[in-house]
Amino acid sequence: MNPMEPLRFLSPDRAFDVGARLGEIRTFLQERLIGADALVERLLIGLVADGHVLLEGAPGLAKTRAVKLLASASNLTFARIQCTPDLMPADITGTSIWRQDKSVFEFSAGPIFHSLLLVDEINRAPPKVQSALLEAMAERQATIAGATHALPDPFMTVATQNPIEHEGTFPLPEAQLDRFMLHVELALPDAATERLILDLVEREDQGAAVAPPEALQPEEIAGARQAARSVFLSAAIKDYIVRLVTAPRDASIAPELAAKIAHPSSPRGTLALAAGAKARAFLDGRDYVAPQDVTELAVDVLSHRTILGWRALAEGETPRGVIRAYLDAVPPA
Numbered sequence: 279m280n281p282m283e284p285l286r287f288l289s290p291d292r293a294f295d296v297g298a299r300l301g302e303i304r305t306f307l308q309e310r311l312i313g314a315d316a317l318v319e320r321l322l323i324g325l326v327a328d329g330h331v332l333l334e335g336a337p338g339l340a341k342t343r344a345v346k347l348l349a350s351a352s353n354l355t356f357a358r359i360q361c362t363p364d365l366m367p368a369d370i371t372g373t374s375i376w377r378q379d380k381s382v383f384e385f386s387a388g389p390i391f392h393s394l395l396l397v398d399e400i401n402r403a404p405p406k407v408q409s410a411l412l413e414a415m416a417e418r419q420a421t422i423a424g425a426t427h428a429l430p431d432p433f434m435t436v437a438t439q440n441p442i443e444h445e446g447t448f449p450l451p452e453a454q455l456d457r458f459m460l461h462v463e464l465a466l467p468d469a470a471t472e473r474l475i476l477d478l479v480e481r482e483d484q485g486a487a488v489a490p491p492e493a494l495q496p497e498e499i500a501g502a503r504q505a506a507r508s509v510f511l512s513a514a515i516k517d518y519i520v521r522l523v524t525a526p527r528d529a530s531i532a533p534e535l536a537a538k539i540a541h542p543s544s545p546r547g548t549l550a551l552a553a554g555a556k557a558r559a560f561l562d563g564r565d566y567v568a569p570q571d572v573t574e575l576a577v578d579v580l581s582h583r584t585i586l587g588w589r590a591l592a593e594g595e596t597p598r599g600v601i602r603a604y605l606d607a608v609p610p611a
Contacts, residue, residue, distance in 0.1 A: 313471035327557035329459025353493040357389035361403035400437040461582035506560040538590035543583035569610035
């Protein structure tokens with residue numbers, strides 16, 4: 279498949295058939311990623327809602343495995359970038375190469391020109407590389423040697439970062455964090471789940487891995503996105519989303535929480551939460567958004583867009599904890 283090939287949109291009826299196909303892929307991913315149902319859901323929401331996903335967790339929590347499995351279940355071109363402090367922008371965007379036989383410069387595309395891009399340990403990439411990634415994520419384009427090149431459609435970035443090691447890392451700027459629709463934090467599994475993981479890996483080593491379902495085609499993804507955008511979002515749910523996102527800006531709603539926040543989310547948080555809630559409803563086979571779609575995604579959508587003050591950080595507060603507290607302070611109705 280040519281990654282630059284234009285997509286053909288499906289009819290709404292066919293797009294809802296794709297919902298069942300996405301359900302098959304969801305089941306496949308859950309079977310191969312033990313105890314990671316929330317991670318699977320977030321990746322599919324990012325795919326359907328046309329958003330980027332940031333995965334944060336200790337090494338060995340199947341972050342890279344999850345994205346590779348998603349790639350195997352979809353017919354999207356896939357590339358992986360392993361970030362290091364000496365990475366250069368041209369290493370990901372590509373560059374113009376002099377062709378001696380033709381006496382011309384020819385553009386050689388880098389890994390960023392793939393529909394599904396895995397950026398491993400993104401916080402190890404230096405600022406210039408993060409700037410190139412920001413342009414790709416925000417504008418769906420890359421500028422090389424003064425020329426602008428469009429990225430394929432669909433284009434989805436899934437980045438990972440390790441919260442344990444800080445030496446040789448470059449914290450992501452707020453502008454780039456804001457371009458991720460979802461920031462998913464992964465916890466270590468319990469003993470029972472880890473035993474199931476051990477059994478799964480043993481079966482795979484013995485050649486008993488579950489075969490992936492029929493690969494999802496790019497035009498099916500486009501149809502699913504079109505259908506998800508058509509999911510009904512009632513006035514009451516819209517009001518709830520806006521009240522939740524704007525609550526930190528109004529100190530009268532929860533003064534003790536507002537005092538902990540230096541910079542609350544912008545309207546991009548509202549748009550991301552609405553789009554994510556629609557995608558979640560679509561993946562669950564519903565044509566309407568329910569309040570639980572909003573509450574389930576609020577922490578992953580708003581935490582990385584919420585910057586705490588120095589005093590709150592010194593007291594051990596986290597953006598995720600503050601957003602959870604706002605969920606209690608701002609009821610759906």
